[in-house]
Amino acid sequence: MNRQEFEKRNARAWTDLDLKLNVLESGNKKVADAEKIPSLYRKVTRDLSLAQYRMFGEKLCDRLNHLAIRSHRVLSAQRGAFGESVIRFTLTTFPQAIRRERKLFLISSLLFWVPFFLMWFSARYEITWVQALLGSEQLANIEGMYGEEETIEHLRQQFGSNFEMFAHYINNNVGIDFRLFAGGIFFGLGTIFFLVYNGLAIGGVVGYVEYAGDPQKLWSFVAGHSSFELLGMIVVGMAGLKLGIGMLSPGQSGWGASLTKAGKEGLPLLIGGSCMTALAAVVEGFWSAQPMPSEIKYAVGITFWVLHVLYFTFVGRGRSEA
Amino acid sequence: MPRPLQRIDTLQTTELAEGVEIHLRTAGPFLRMVAWTLDLAVTIGLLIVFGILSLLIALFSGFENGFERVSSGFMMLAFFTVFWFYPVIFEAGKKGSTWGKRALGLRVVNESGTRITMGQAMVRNFIRGMELILPILPLVAFFHPRFQRLGDLAAGTLVVYARPRVDPVEASPPSLQSVPVQVALTREEQAAILSFRDRNTRWSEARKVELINHLAPLSGKEGPEGLARVLGMARWLEERK
Numbered sequence: 001m002n003r004q005e006f007e008k009r010n011a012r013a014w015t016d017l018d019l020k021l022n023v024l025e026s027g028n029k030k031v032a033d034a035e036k037i038p039s040l041y042r043k044v045t046r047d048l049s050l051a052q053y054r055m056f057g058e059k060l061c062d063r064l065n066h067l068a069i070r071s072h073r074v075l076s077a078q079r080g081a082f083g084e085s086v087i088r089f090t091l092t093t094f095p096q097a098i099r100r101e102r103k104l105f106l107i108s109s110l111l112f113w114v115p116f117f118l119m120w121f122s123a124r125y126e127i128t129w130v131q132a133l134l135g136s137e138q139l140a141n142i143e144g145m146y147g148e149e150e151t152i153e154h155l156r157q158q159f160g161s162n163f164e165m166f167a168h169y170i171n172n173n174v175g176i177d178f179r180l181f182a183g184g185i186f187f188g189l190g191t192i193f194f195l196v197y198n199g200l201a202i203g204g205v206v207g208y209v210e211y212a213g214d215p216q217k218l219w220s221f222v223a224g225h226s227s228f229e230l231l232g233m234i235v236v237g238m239a240g241l242k243l244g245i246g247m248l249s250p251g252q253s254g255w256g257a258s259l260t261k262a263g264k265e266g267l268p269l270l271i272g273g274s275c276m277t278a279l280a281a282v283v284e285g286f287w288s289a290q291p292m293p294s295e296i297k298y299a300v301g302i303t304f305w306v307l308h309v310l311y312f313t314f315v316g317r318g319r320s321e322a
Numbered sequence: 323m324p325r326p327l328q329r330i331d332t333l334q335t336t337e338l339a340e341g342v343e344i345h346l347r348t349a350g351p352f353l354r355m356v357a358w359t360l361d362l363a364v365t366i367g368l369l370i371v372f373g374i375l376s377l378l379i380a381l382f383s384g385f386e387n388g389f390e391r392v393s394s395g396f397m398m399l400a401f402f403t404v405f406w407f408y409p410v411i412f413e414a415g416k417k418g419s420t421w422g423k424r425a426l427g428l429r430v431v432n433e434s435g436t437r438i439t440m441g442q443a444m445v446r447n448f449i450r451g452m453e454l455i456l457p458i459l460p461l462v463a464f465f466h467p468r469f470q471r472l473g474d475l476a477a478g479t480l481v482v483y484a485r486p487r488v489d490p491v492e493a494s495p496p497s498l499q500s501v502p503v504q505v506a507l508t509r510e511e512q513a514a515i516l517s518f519r520d521r522n523t524r525w526s527e528a529r530k531v532e533l534i535n536h537l538a539p540l541s542g543k544e545g546p547e548g549l550a551r552v553l554g555m556a557r558w559l560e561e562r563k
Contacts, residue, residue, distance in 0.1 A: 002560075027416065045342035052343070055513050057520055066486040068344050069435045076436045167395035171402040178406060182452035185459070185472050190452060243449075243476060256466075256475045263476030267441045 003056045010047055013040060014067060021070045041071035092316040094272040099312070101238055101269070108237040111192055112230070115199030116206075123207025130204040130211070139212075142205060146213040146221075166285025173229065173281060177236040177274045181243070181266070188244020195237045220294035223301025225283040227308045232276030239266035239273065334468050334480060336434050346435050347483045349428050351463045354481055360422030365408055372400035406448070414443040419484065429484040442477040449473035500561060501554030505540060512559050519556035 017040040023031045031037075048064040050056075098105060123130045131139065176194065183190015209218045246262025253261070288297075333345040380393035412420040418429035418437055430446070432438055450473045453459040463471040468480060497519075507515075522530050527546070534541075534549045541551040 025416075042340060045338065045340040048344075049342045055509070055516055058517055059520070062486045065345050068338070068342060069346070072338055072344070072434075073431075073436050076434075161391045164391040164395035164398075167398040167402075171398040175402065175406065178448045179451070182448040185449050185452050185476070186456070246476070256470065259472065259475040260478045263442075263445045263478065267445060270444065271441060 003054075003060065006047075006051070006054075006056060007060065010043075013043055014047075014064070016040065017044060017067060017071065021067070021074060024074050025070070037071065038075065041068070041075060044068050044071065089268070089271070092319045093268050095312055095315040096319075097265070097268040097272070098235065098238075101242070101265075104238040104241055105234070108195065108234045108241060111195040111237065112199040112234055115196050116203035119200045119203030120207045120210075123204070123211050127208070127211050130208050133200060133204050134208065139208060142208055143212060146209045146215075146217045162285050162289070165289075166281055169281035169284050170278060173233075173277050174274050177233060177270075177277050180233065180236050181240045181270050184240030184243030184266075185247065186244075187247045188241050191237055191240030191244060194240075195233070198233060216294060220297045221288050223294075223297045224288045224304065225280040226301060227304040228276045228280035228283060231308055232273045232280060235269050235273030235276065237273075239269035242266035242269070332469070334433070334482070338434070344435060346431065346480060347487065348468050349426075349481045349483055350469055351460070353426055353428065354423075354463070354469075357420070357422040357426050357428055360425055361409065361420045364421050365404055368404045368408065369401065372397060372404065376400065409447045410440065410443040413447070414438055414440040423481070424484075427484050428481055430479050430481055433478055433480055435482075438477070438479050442479055446473035446477035446479050449476055497550070497553040497557040499550070499554040500558045501541075501551050502558050503540070503555050507559075515552060515556050515559060519553055522553075 017037065020031050020034070020037055020040070024034075044064055044067045048061065048068050051061050051064055119130065119133070134142070176198075180191055180194040183194055206215075206218065209215050242262045242265055243259070246259045247255075250258040287300075332348050332350065334348050335343050335345055337343050376393045376397040379396055380390045383390045383393060409420050413423075413430045414437070416437070417424060418431060423429060430438055430443070432442075450460075450471070453472055460471050463469045463474075466475075470480065474480065518533070525533075530549055531545055534552050535544050537552055538544045538548055541548045541555070543551055
């Protein structure tokens with residue numbers, strides 16, 4: 001069979017498939033004889049390999065190639081219901097990913113907590129380290145928030161400012177998470193830098209409030225959202241470290257493949273961790289500054305920490321991987 | 323079917339579950355830089371629009387009871403969404419491309435040619451932000467056979483042309499003679515001769531001759547005569563089947 005005959009014999013099927021794909025791609029779900037698409041697709045793939053093998057020319061091959069790609073795209077576009085995948089992610093994929101990467105969790109935690117406590121305790125002996133790190137503007141800020149006179153509750157009486165702070169925390173903290181993750185591409189150095197720096201800065205704030213302000217104000221403010229925010233950052237740090245390891249030790253699969261693997265395995269950590277940070281922003285914006293006895297706030301904070309530990313340890317155990 | 327190890331085309335060959343090979347045409351770094359510049363303009367435009375909206379919110383709030391602060395909160399959320407998620411939402415969407423890429427006929431796909439997930443789009447776009455800090459990094463794409471930058475590698479994505487090639491293939495007038503080929507040619511070589519036949523009508527006579535002189539050992543002649551012989555061989559190759 002020569003090319004002309006081949007084209008003549010199959011042109012109708014090709015045009016038919018082309019028209020159906022046009023309808024589907026324009027977003028319309030109602031196509032006449034949609035059930036025929038898989039068999040038409042198989043026909044086109046057969047015709048394509050035939051045309052390639054018999055060298056029927058680039059024009060024909062390009063056309064069939066494009067038809068095959070488009071049908072493949074349409075047929076493989078199975079999307080589960082959004083709600084279902086959210087539930088599956090929360091109950092299975094995410095906590096399982098954390099447990100699978102225990103070691104990274106430990107490393108990421110240490111990268112944050114060691115500088116945190118170092119900076120905090122350094123303030124008890126020598127305050128200049130903290131002063132040098134935070135700078136005078138930020139110190140004045142801290143004194144304003146956690147100083148002896150005013151209270152945060154005072155500053156945040158209105159809905160508008162709660163919302164504003166919520167937006168600020170989303171933009172700032174979740175943005176930091178994303179940079180923390182992407183910084184892993186510099187052989188993990190970016191991630192390590194952000195984790196250590198955050199540990200130093202947050203530890204410095206705690207140390208300075210102990211030195212110059214009222215620590216109880218600080219603790220009752222941060223209690224509620226601390227578990228979400230700090231654990232979220234550490235989890236995203238794990239994803240960044242994963243990228244760094246992928247860059248550093250390609251192993252046998254080669255550099256590109258190892259990076260792809262690292263990205264794939266780190267993805268649940270990135271998504272889960274930044275969702276935790278976003279939740280922290282909700283708590284921090286609308287709960288943490290409510291006028292409330294600090295005992296209640298401590299109790300809520302401790303409850304959240306315990307719930308996090310339980311969640312990471314037990315949820316999704318024994319369930320098959322999604 | 324023997325194949326030369328290093329091809330100099332930009333096709334990414336993928337074998338599908340159906341056993342057929344499809345070819346994705348990957349897009350080069352220059353075009354993608356243009357697309358990125360367009361997207362930068364779109365991002366700035368979107369931010370200006372949201373800025374105006376938040377100003378309007380501030381005006382209607384009447385600057386009472388702290389409601390004007392809703393407007394600055396709105397602006398921060400808008401900035402966050404546009405800055406981080408404009409490319410993510412569009413690349414994970416149905417068209418698979420930001421407005422800049424769409425204008426240039428590009429789209430982002432999986433290595434098997436299908437639509438990418440939200441997660442993949444996040445990985446490739448967030449890493450781009452970092453790559454731009456050290457602008458040597460995106461240049462990795464120049465040296466990668468599939469033009470993947472680090473973000474693409476981490477997400478497992480490719481940037482490809484969304485539509486088949488536009489350069490027209492015109493049938494040349496059939497060659498008058500049919501010249502038998504005396505040497506056993508590989509399939510690649512046969513395909514090269516046939517594809518030369520399909521595409522040569524767009525080129526100048528001098529260019530055709532220049533190319534065809536490389537085949538002088540095969541056709542035995544140089545110059546226009548060699549050209550005629552090679553076209554005759556193309557006819558022979560096709561008739562033989």
